[in-house]
Amino acid sequence: MLHLLTKNLTQAQAIKINNQCEIFHYNQDDIILHAADNREGVFFVLSGMAEVYIPSQKSREEVLEIIKPNELIGLSNVHHFLSNHFPQNIQIDPKIPLYPDQVSKTQLQPYPSLIQVRAIDDLEALFIPFTVLKERWSEPGIRDFLLDQVSSRLHDVYHSLAEQINMNTTINPVSDQTVLRVQDFMQPAKSTVQANTTDTIQSLAENLSRNNTKTAAVIVDNNIIHGIITISDFLHRVITGSKGTQEQVHTIMTxxxxxxxxxxxxxxxxxxxxxxxxxxxxxxxxxNRLAGIVTLQDLLQAKQPTDILQNTETLKNIAKENLAQAKQNLYATLNTMLQQQVPIIHTLEVMNTLYDQLVHRCIELSIKEMSTEPPTKFCFYLMGSGARKEQFLLTDQDHFLVYEDDTNKKSDTHSDHIATRYFTDLAEKIVANLEIAGYKRCKGDMMASNPIWRGTLQQWGSRIHEWTLNATNDRLLLAQNFFSYRYIFGDNDLHYQFQQKIINSLDRAKIFLYRLSQLERENPIPTLEQPLRSIFRRNKKQLDLKKEVLFPYHHSLQILALMHGVTYGTPIDKIDQLHQKKILSENFQKDLKASISTILNYYVRNRYNQHQRGEELTSTLTLTTLSTREKEELMLSIRLIKELQNHMLSYY
Incomplete structure (x- = not known):
């Protein structure tokens, strides 16, 4: 575009054209075009990327497309430019172009725009006024370039629109209540029982009785929600508790x-x-004022009991002989959520909550199968995708067990022997019950039944210290798996002690973290240039999301978190904690979570479709099946995750 503006011009004419154009620099998140702007030209992107989006104060902003270098910003007003500068009558000789100075001066006003454009990162763009386009319209290359840009963008818009229509037609707004808003089925504020913090318990009870309400009351002062009181609060804190009816409601509210x-x-x-x-x-x-209240009963009335609710109640008390059936029921829930286009992060939260209940129940059943109660406190932890709350299909088992040091008893050796034997047997039973439920045994034997993944608090402290002190490749791989741990069952105090031991072990672990970072330096996420740019030129037709993107993302985030004392939490938790510590900016935190949501969406749906077709499960995404917009979305997401990896490596 740059050379086309001055093609076939004298030096003086070229200088005149250049003087009418201007190069603008924008920082990340700067608005390039506001919705209300009077658009008198187009921007030619020299470097960086921008996004076209629909601004919204009430809901999530919808990004329509990504604009990359050598593309134009402001094409939506080209119609306005053409209408103002070109005639509507038929040319006498279509071979002879009509130029702007031959056109009538009837000015058509552009439609107000509903979209805005902002820089995704630092961006440089050349502003080309419509007056320059008018002056240079006789150059065929200018017209061809503009036509190519418009037609290409129009193709993408139609393709994206078709995808949205196809997706929407799969959702029946009448029968599928998941698309309802809370405001559609909540009890409005005017029918919600409200009270002040200083009201008496007696007066609130009478108010609930008058309104024939057995659900709850919201405690509000000066339009601020201070608490809530349910019928169980009356039962446990007043009737069977010590609270008097003349005491103030704030004494029993949550x-x-x-x-x-x-x-x-x-x-x-x-x-x-x-x-x-x-x-x-x-x-x-x-x-943030009170709009009303919604109860579980309201949800059930808005929609028949869902698989989610049925599974939640069933898993709490499922018998051993029914464990094998749980997998089928859970997969039905997953299928429903994916079909209903529930955002992938919400889908994973629900599924992992259900899987947690299944694991929890397997441990309870295993304890019941033992001849005695546990001789000491213990904790059971998940590793891998279950620990990261990214599990959707049941994977291989990946877990470990920690139990309390029994140093207070007189016969330490005997007590230790009893605990060792007990937790050895318990771990075997847990593994067996999880296998019945659908969790295959880990091929690498990373399970609590392996002595390496079981031990006292003191033994675990020595183990972690050994990993950090002698950071061989084998130990680094064990550590990578370990540091995604998540507490699933056991004693809270012991869990806290375990976390403190880990934090203390990392105080002198700089070499260990350095060695971990070097492993990641050897496995960089694809960059925007090579080979990722070749991916989108279809020189490469497949991308291994797990190996090339997710693993480097998890490891980079893990190392960055450990460096700053964040030893526990899911990846999303760690991103939030790093933001709180001001390691990640607010914008990068938000964009990174959106990016990983995009990657996980492709990963989950691709893998689940393979499962549905009975194919071998892989993490390979076939890129030729993606639309232009999907490729741009994927490219941008990978780029942001690459920035996280680079940020971590910058410390070393």
């Missing part, structure tokens, strides 16, 4: 209750209740 915005979806309310084990949710307006 403070700072979990709330949900009125614009949230049905599935968000459902997953919030399941994940937090609650049955009442105060609903808030945009300014």
């Amino acid at each position: 403070e700072k209750p979990i709330t949900i915005p009125s614009t949230a979806y049905y599935y968000e309310a459902l997953t919030t209740m399941i994940l937090n084990g609650i049955k009442h949710l105060p609903v808030t307006t945009e300014d």
Whole structure:
């Protein structure tokens, strides 16, 4: 485009054209075009990338497309330019082009724009006024370039529109209530029992009785939600407790209750209740005032009991002979959520909550099968995708067990022997029950039944210290798997002690972290140039999402977190903790979570489709099946994850 503007011109004419154009520099997240801007030209992107999006204060902003170098920003107003500068009558000789100075001066006003454009990263662009395009319209290359840009963009828009229509037609808005908003089925504020913190328990009980309400009351002062009181609070804190009816309601309320915005979806309310084990949710307006309340009963009335709710209740008390059936029921839930286009992060939260309950139940059954109760406190931990809350299909078992040092008893040797024998047998039973439930035994034997993955608190401290002190490749691989751990069952105090031991072990682990970083330096995420650019030129037709993107992402985040004292949490938790420590900026935190959501969406759906077709499960994504927009979305997501890896490596 640059050379076309001055092609076949004298030096003086070229200088005149150049003087009319201007190069602009934008930082990340700068707005290039506002919705209300009067657009009098186009931008030619020299470097960096931009996104076209629909701004919104009430809901998630929708990105329409990504604009890369050598592409134009502002094509939506080309129609306005052509209408103002070209005639509508038929040319006498179509071979002779009509130029802007031959056209009538009737000016058509552009339609107000609903979209904006902002820089994704540092961007440099050449602004080309429409007056320059008018002046240079006689150059065929200018017209050809503009036509190519418009037609290419139009093709992508139609393709994306078709995809959206196809997706929407798979969702029946009448029968599928997951697309309902909370405001559609909540109990509005005017019918919600409310009280002040200083009201008496007696007055609140009378108010609930008058309104024939047996659910809950929301405690509000000056439009701020302070708490919630349910019927169980009356039962446990008043009737069977020591509270008098003349005491103030704040003495029995649950403070700072979990709330949900009125614009949230049905599935968000459902997953919030399941994940937090609650049955009442105060609903808030945009300014965080009380809009109403939604209960589990409201959800059941809006939709027949779902597989999610049925599984939640069933898994709590499932018998050993029914463990094998649980997998089929859980997969049915996964299928429903994927078909209903529930965002992948919510889908994984729900599925991993259900899988946690299944594992929890397997451990309970294993303890019941033992002849005695555990001789000492213990904790059971998951590793791998289950620990990261990224499991959707049941994988191989990946776990370890920690039990308390028995140093307070007189016969230490005898007590230790009893604990060793007990937890050896318990671990075998847990592995066996998990296998019945559908978890295959780990081929690498990374299970609590292996003595390497079982031991006392002191033994684990020595083990971790050995890993960090003598960081061989084998130990580094063990550590990579270990540091994705997540507590699933056991004693909370022991879990806290275990975390503290890990933190203490990492105080002098700089060489260990350095060695981990060097492993990642040897396995870089593909860059935007090579080989990723060749991927989107279809020189490479497949991408291994697990090996080339997810593993480097997990390891880079893990190392960065350990460097800054973050030893526990899922990847999303660690991103949030690093943001709180000001290691990651707010914008990068938000973009990184959106990027990993995109990658996981491709990974989960691709792998689940293979499962449905009875194929061997792989993490390979066939790139030739992606639309242009999907490729751009994937490319941008990988780029952001690459930035995380580079940020981690910059410390070394």
